[in-house]
Amino acid sequence: MLYLIGLGLGDKTDITVKGLEIVKRAKRVYLEIYTSILGDDHKELEGFYGRSVIPADREFVEINADEILNGADVDDIAFLVVGDPLGATTHTDLILRAKERKIDYRLVHNASIINACGACGLQLYNFGEVVSIPLWTDSWKPTSYVEKICQNLKANLHTLCLLDIKVKEQSIEAMMKGKKEYLPPTFMSASVASHVASQQLIDSIQELPELCAAVNLSEDSTCVALARVGSESQKIHKCTLKEMIQVDMGPPLHSLIVVGKLHPIEEDMLKLFE
Amino acid sequence: MLYLIGLGLGDKTDITVKGLEIVKRAKRVYLEIYTSILGDDHKELEGFYGRSVIPADREFVEINADEILNGADVDDIAFLVVGDPLGATTHTDLILRAKERKIDYRLVHNASIINACGACGLQLYNFGEVVSIPLWTDSWKPTSYVEKICQNLKANLHTLCLLDIKVKEQSIEAMMKGKKEYLPPTFMSASVASHVASQQLIDSIQELPELCAAVNLSEDSTCVALARVGSESQKIHKCTLKEMIQVDMGPPLHSLIVVGKLHPIEEDMLKLFE
Numbered sequence: 101m102l103y104l105i106g107l108g109l110g111d112k113t114d115i116t117v118k119g120l121e122i123v124k125r126a127k128r129v130y131l132e133i134y135t136s137i138l139g140d141d142h143k144e145l146e147g148f149y150g151r152s153v154i155p156a157d158r159e160f161v162e163i164n165a166d167e168i169l170n171g172a173d174v175d176d177i178a179f180l181v182v183g184d185p186l187g188a189t190t191h192t193d194l195i196l197r198a199k200e201r202k203i204d205y206r207l208v209h210n211a212s213i214i215n216a217c218g219a220c221g222l223q224l225y226n227f228g229e230v231v232s233i234p235l236w237t238d239s240w241k242p243t244s245y246v247e248k249i250c251q252n253l254k255a256n257l258h259t260l261c262l263l264d265i266k267v268k269e270q271s272i273e274a275m276m277k278g279k280k281e282y283l284p285p286t287f288m289s290a291s292v293a294s295h296v297a298s299q300q301l302i303d304s305i306q307e308l309p310e311l312c313a314a315v316n317l318s319e320d321s322t323c324v325a326l327a328r329v330g331s332e333s334q335k336i337h338k339c340t341l342k343e344m345i346q347v348d349m350g351p352p353l354h355s356l357i358v359v360g361k362l363h364p365i366e367e368d369m370l371k372l373f374e
Numbered sequence: 375m376l377y378l379i380g381l382g383l384g385d386k387t388d389i390t391v392k393g394l395e396i397v398k399r400a401k402r403v404y405l406e407i408y409t410s411i412l413g414d415d416h417k418e419l420e421g422f423y424g425r426s427v428i429p430a431d432r433e434f435v436e437i438n439a440d441e442i443l444n445g446a447d448v449d450d451i452a453f454l455v456v457g458d459p460l461g462a463t464t465h466t467d468l469i470l471r472a473k474e475r476k477i478d479y480r481l482v483h484n485a486s487i488i489n490a491c492g493a494c495g496l497q498l499y500n501f502g503e504v505v506s507i508p509l510w511t512d513s514w515k516p517t518s519y520v521e522k523i524c525q526n527l528k529a530n531l532h533t534l535c536l537l538d539i540k541v542k543e544q545s546i547e548a549m550m551k552g553k554k555e556y557l558p559p560t561f562m563s564a565s566v567a568s569h570v571a572s573q574q575l576i577d578s579i580q581e582l583p584e585l586c587a588a589v590n591l592s593e594d595s596t597c598v599a600l601a602r603v604g605s606e607s608q609k610i611h612k613c614t615l616k617e618m619i620q621v622d623m624g625p626p627l628h629s630l631i632v633v634g635k636l637h638p639i640e641e642d643m644l645k646l647f648e
Contacts, residue, residue, distance in 0.1 A: 106485065108390060108483060108484070109483060110392070110483075111392075112391075113390065113391040113392035113395070114390050114391070114392055114482075114483070115390065115391055116382060116387065116388050116389065116390050116391070116484070117386075117387040117388070117389055117390070117391060117394055118384070118385075118387035118388055120391055121387070184485060184489045184490065184492065186492035186493060186495075186498070187489070187492065187498060192495055192497075192639055192640075192642075192643050193639065195495075195643070195646075196639075196642055196643065199646060207490075207493055207604075208388075208604075209382060209383060209384075209388070209485035209489070209490040209493070209603070209604050210382070210390070210484065210485050211380065211458060211483035211484050211485060211486075211489070212485075212489045212498070214488060214489045214498050215458045215461070215483070215485070215486045215488045215489045216458065216481075216483040218458065218460035218461065219460060219481055219483070221460075221466055221469075223466075224460070224461060224486070224488050224504065225503070225504050225506075226503075227503070227504075228502055228503055229499070229500075229501070229502055229529065229531055230498065230499050230501075232499075251529060255503065255525060257503055329483070330481075330482075330483050365466055365467065365470075366466075368466075368470055369466050369469070369470065372469075372473060
């Protein structure tokens with residue numbers, strides 16, 4: 101059996117009892133290390149589980165999927181994912197490969213930022229489509245995510261913005277030359293994600309003035325930054341987009357919510373984070 | 375400290391290691407029993423935790439919030455919620471009352487249907503606003519939720535439909551007379567939720583023909599029913615709305631997804647549940 105096990109968002113103790121039992125008895129345990137990060141590192145997890153854990157980056161999972169699945173028809177193989185196991189498309193791919201090989205799979209769910217963002221007091225029912233804010237480069241400055249935020253605002257909905265994580269990505273030059281050379285890992289969240297995202301969002305708003313004005317999206321719009329949700333050092337801060345550029349949210353991961361229409365109880369809850 | 379602890383969706387072992395540690399050491403433990411249900415009942419949880427657990431229905435939480443919070447300034451009090459602790463507005467109310475009394479609180483997140491619905495292979499990024507499908511009565515047949523589904527379809531998004539849970543609700547007559555008389559508990563999910571919801575949705579579509587035709591929402595639209603997500607007996611089934619009326623999804627809880635535009639990998643995943 102292939103088990104895809106969510107680790108939740110905070111630290112090693114956010115695994116479920118069910119997940120931990122499987123980890124302890126599984127033949128092999130892989131830890132997916134490229135779509136998100138946990139407060140505890142690989143070694144701390146190994147200590148907590150009392151067993152070895154094989155780190156798996158994107159290249160490993162894509163190239164060695166068959167190796168991961170080997171023996172999963174007779175033994176239990178665990179594949180650990182920060183958050184909920186099906187947050188990222190890549191892992192449905194692993195399931196499809198397992199099914200092709202007649203290997204059964206099971207999911208062990210856990211919190212993901214998609215639901216844990218409710219920690220700021222905004223109601224999950226009042227969120228629209230989730231967007232990713234990509235880290236701009238000199239030559240690539242997409243603004244399409246702003247259109248989705250505006251769509252949500254038009255329907256009075258909040259928008260959860262995931263801040264792009266980049267780990268072990270190839271440079272465009274290396275990719276074109278077919279070389280296995282990687283850029284230094286960039287977490288957009290490396291202490292400045294919420295600044296950068298707020299600044300990019302303000303820049304994007306200036307690129308799309310009519311669209312944004314129609315839904316009152318401006319640098320004075322209310323937003324909420326969330327950092328390290330579920331961990332001891334969790335930080336939630338509410339202010340305007342313009343003010344957010346100056347706020348230090350600390351270490352990764354960060355996410356940012358653009359606030360839609362507030363229900364009175366949501367207003368009361370947000371006051372806790374001013 | 376007041377701890378609001380998510381229990382996840384399946385059974386008693388879906389609590390996190392962090393949550394279980396707090397439950398074991400807390401002075402008092404309350405179990406919220408009105409916004410959702412777990413596969414294991416109150417007694418099974420007590421056995422698993424090795425301690426007594428106080429069941430708390432809506433009336434109890436609303437009237438006895440102060441009793442729940444008593445002593446939480448010096449001792450740890452745990453309040454257990456199926457799914458993630460902040461899925462339901464009622465619990466933000468408990469937090470606000472705690473803050474009024476200068477009592478600190480902490481959340482222990484867990485999976486909720488909002489993210490665990492990804493189990494069917496649809497990507498969480500492709501969902502729009504969540505809707506609730508209320509259980510119609512003879513005199514109350516709202517269709518406003520269909521407008522939200524249409525809004526999502528227009529933006530190519532899937533819609534997660536939560537199927538109304540009613541536990542210990544007062545009858546309208548009793549409420550008007552100020553009596554504490556309750557209706558028999560109604561889970562819309564009592565084995566037929568997915569039938570009833572599909573039939574209601576088809577009826578609603580017929581009430582709003584132009585709106586629905588504009589986004590191709592009809593009895594032939596693709597939907598996915600999910601039952602008991604995260605439990606051993608989990609069932610996921612994909613078919614048309616019309617066909618769903620005949621599908622037996624078994625015991626509660628059920629939810630229903632109206633499918634928007636499919637990505638090829640989503641199509642491949644959904645084939646697993648045909």
